[in-house]
Amino acid sequence: MPRIAYVNGRYVAHADAFVHIEDRGYQFADGVYEVCEVARGFIVDMPRHLGRLNRSLTELSIDWPVTPGVLPIILREVVRRNHVADGLVYLQVTRGVASRDFAFPAGTKPSLVVTARKADPAAAAKRAESGIKVITVPENRWDRVDIKSVGLLPNVLAKQKAKEAGAQEAWFVDADGTVKEGGSSNAWIVTRDGVLVTRPAEHGILRGITRTTLFDVAAKLGLKIEERGFSVAEAKAAREVFISSATTIAMPIVAIDGASVANGHPGSITLSLRHAFFDVAEKSPA
């Protein structure tokens, strides 16, 4: 079955989906993106993702590529045309195509690309049953990681390092040893008293949509959350550790830099958050 992508107003075969060589996303990483989970035929938390997209666009003074009400229709259509019941839908907006010059060009129309991809929920469930490993790397990103920009080279390098170390995620760590977030996820621990801890999202990390929805899930499960920084040492000694993102939901971490977390098995609180997530999240039929 051929995959279909949306590119600037047209639905085209994935293999023929191109943007211009002078697209500013290609030349300057001058663009933003969103990834929504698709689960059981629903796009998960789409309004929150589009709200964050609006914030990212506003912070970078990039115009909406289509009227905001039209974007959900395009996302649904790409998911539908690719027959994705479980997987993800990806959207990217760049400042558009212009002759290469650093300052914003005048009168450029933003580029919009949307793709969708299937994923195997059974494989994800299996990963969650065994848990995944993280390594830590020094924070080396710019100051505006609260914007979901396509400028992800430090994340690429960190995640490659994780892969080479046999791990699945890399945590960026501040000079004082405080964990910031993963290359493509937010970081959490569960204390000995069963309290969830995650770093405040006002500054220095991306405010994950999954993170936000997990606050709702925790409230439903009667779990307490403390928004504060935690160190690598505190994480290594924690009762449970997990990451969150649209593609992993709550995913148990069983080792940090090669050292086992707790008994080396996924924690029960993490798994209860994971299992309750879909019921609590907002679901838009695809």
Ligand SMILES: Cc1ncc(COP(=O)(O)O)c(C=O)c1O
């Ligand atoms: C750097 C970073 N932090 C956190 C997240 C988690 O965000 P969300 O839950 O919206 O997927 C992501 C997702 O890609 C990310 O790239």
